[in-house]
Amino acid sequence: MKVYGSGEARVEALAGVDVVIERGQFVMVMGSSGSGKSTCMNILGCLDTPTEGEYRFAGVDVASLDRTQLALLRRNYLGFVFQSFNLLPRTSALENVELPLVYQRVSARKRRDRALEALREVGLADRAEHTPAQLSGGQQQRVAIARALVSRPAILFADEPTGNLDTERSQEIMHLLTTLNRERAITIVMVTHEAELAVAASRVLIFRDGRIIADGPPQQV
Amino acid sequence: MKVYGSGEARVEALAGVDVVIERGQFVMVMGSSGSGKSTCMNILGCLDTPTEGEYRFAGVDVASLDRTQLALLRRNYLGFVFQSFNLLPRTSALENVELPLVYQRVSARKRRDRALEALREVGLADRAEHTPAQLSGGQQQRVAIARALVSRPAILFADEPTGNLDTERSQEIMHLLTTLNRERAITIVMVTHEAELAVAASRVLIFRDGRIIADGPPQQV
Ligand SMILES: Nc1ncnc2c1ncn2[C@@H]1O[C@H](COP(=O)(O)OP(=O)(O)OP(=O)(O)O)[C@@H](O)[C@H]1O
Ligand SMILES: Nc1ncnc2c1ncn2[C@@H]1O[C@H](COP(=O)(O)OP(=O)(O)OP(=O)(O)O)[C@@H](O)[C@H]1O
Ligand SMILES: [Mg+2]
Numbered sequence: 001m002k003v004y005g006s007g008e009a010r011v012e013a014l015a016g017v018d019v020v021i022e023r024g025q026f027v028m029v030m031g032s033s034g035s036g037k038s039t040c041m042n043i044l045g046c047l048d049t050p051t052e053g054e055y056r057f058a059g060v061d062v063a064s065l066d067r068t069q070l071a072l073l074r075r076n077y078l079g080f081v082f083q084s085f086n087l088l089p090r091t092s093a094l095e096n097v098e099l100p101l102v103y104q105r106v107s108a109r110k111r112r113d114r115a116l117e118a119l120r121e122v123g124l125a126d127r128a129e130h131t132p133a134q135l136s137g138g139q140q141q142r143v144a145i146a147r148a149l150v151s152r153p154a155i156l157f158a159d160e161p162t163g164n165l166d167t168e169r170s171q172e173i174m175h176l177l178t179t180l181n182r183e184r185a186i187t188i189v190m191v192t193h194e195a196e197l198a199v200a201a202s203r204v205l206i207f208r209d210g211r212i213i214a215d216g217p218p219q220q221v
Numbered sequence: 222m223k224v225y226g227s228g229e230a231r232v233e234a235l236a237g238v239d240v241v242i243e244r245g246q247f248v249m250v251m252g253s254s255g256s257g258k259s260t261c262m263n264i265l266g267c268l269d270t271p272t273e274g275e276y277r278f279a280g281v282d283v284a285s286l287d288r289t290q291l292a293l294l295r296r297n298y299l300g301f302v303f304q305s306f307n308l309l310p311r312t313s314a315l316e317n318v319e320l321p322l323v324y325q326r327v328s329a330r331k332r333r334d335r336a337l338e339a340l341r342e343v344g345l346a347d348r349a350e351h352t353p354a355q356l357s358g359g360q361q362q363r364v365a366i367a368r369a370l371v372s373r374p375a376i377l378f379a380d381e382p383t384g385n386l387d388t389e390r391s392q393e394i395m396h397l398l399t400t401l402n403r404e405r406a407i408t409i410v411m412v413t414h415e416a417e418l419a420v421a422a423s424r425v426l427i428f429r430d431g432r433i434i435a436d437g438p439p440q441q442v
């Protein structure tokens with residue numbers, strides 16, 4: 001349950017959501033614009049808290065954790081691709097991708113190698129020195145994906161990660177994600193509005209007006 | 222022709238583009254990430270200039286216009302939906318949509334009515350007072366579309382205007398755009414990566430590595 005504002009301005013972004021995500025699942029989240037997908041992702045990713053209700057991460061009630069413990073939890077276990085990328089503006093693609101490794105105190109040399117490898121995986125090794133303003137929309141989106149994956153998170157939350165990518169690039173990213181899910185057991189929760197991508201997932205959640213109205217395998221849903 | 226940087230950092234964003242866009246056309250622009258679509262749109266929209274070559278708008282060489290004349294040209298004839306929306310952050314949706322009418326010195330009352338009507342057309346009349354931070358990704362995108370259309374431009378440049386919208390909302394926006402094109406003869410140049418939207422256009426341009434490699438009706442291309 002997530003409510004913003006009050007009185008006339010009251011908005012129920014989430015009106016009642018009950019969901020359990022299991023380790024190793026690839027969950028696709030779909031639904032109309034404004035239906036609560038990003039709000040739900042932010043709560044699952046420990047970036048926001050519900051107005052009512054509780055959220056347990058690996059059996060731990062996250063409301064019982066203080067800010068430092070939450071930051072450590074996110075840093076060590078979670079990767080996030082935001083709907084609006086959230087890259088550091090005057091910083092190169094390489095430095096943007098290195099950032100999670102800086103927080104994890106990885107050595108400068110290892111950071112650079114792993115960040116370059118992550119950029120290579122999204123086809124941007126030749127744009128390592130460009131700042132976001134010197135990159136196309138789809139390139140910025142791919143830098144955000146590389147940054148989310150470089151720390152090898154246990155769970156990846158990806159909010160519309162292919163929204164700015166042509167079909168070929170989208171397929172490359174989907175191939176990368178399904179491989180990571182299958183070979184490294186990375187749990188993936190991904191928002192998309194493109195039905196043809198949903199078949200890559202084992203499970204689809206459909207949101208409407210702040211509720212989940214369907215939950216099952218892609219073919220059924 | 223559009224080149225950034227030099228030496229090792231040299232990037233040919235546009236390597237040689239020759240295109241003529243006729244009044245009343247609905248042109249769909251497609252192509253891989255980083256192929257030059259947004260760069261081309263910025264030049265056509267008089268927001269940027271080519272490194273080499275010329276651009277004539279209604280017979281006028283835009284290089285012969287000074288900054289004030291260019292600003293007037295854009296204000297009076299052009300509408301732009303940016304790939305990253307570019308909304309004013311601490312300003313309500315209504316005020317964001319009113320902005321082009323402020324520049325055109327429309328009265329406060331008319332501005333408000335027309336801005337509310339534009340928000341209604343994109344399904345956001347009930348979000349008029351929300352700031353961008355209080356809107357979902359797809360809602361921000363629709364505010365950007367409303368803002369681009371409120372001044373009734375002769376030409377609309379829309380860079381991935383449905384990238385964050387579910388299928389139903391995308392169809393609504395496409396219906397709105399095709400109606401404006403047909404009934405008000407608004408010329409539309411739209412970037413998309415979704416092939417199923419291309420059939421709404423009379424002409425498709427496909428970019429690759431800074432060049433147009435295909436140009437024709439949707440079925441052929
Ligand atoms: N300021 C800049 N400096 C250097 N290179 C740039 C700059 N701006 C854009 N580029 C490069 O120019 C190329 C074309 O960019 P453009 O934004 O036109 O691509 P696009 O077709 O719109 O891509 P997308 O579909 O990802 O939005 C890209 O390879 C990009 O890295
Ligand atoms: N800070 C806020 N204050 C008020 N309302 C908000 C705020 N943030 C989000 N909302 C509202 O909550 C609802 C759900 O937003 P959310 O971002 O979760 O939608 P979404 O499903 O991700 O949509 P989209 O597909 O457009 O990205 C929207 O109607 C939005 O207007
Ligand atoms: Mg969202």
Ligand SMILES: [Mg+2]
Binds near residue numbers: 136137138258260304
């Ligand atoms: Mg672009």
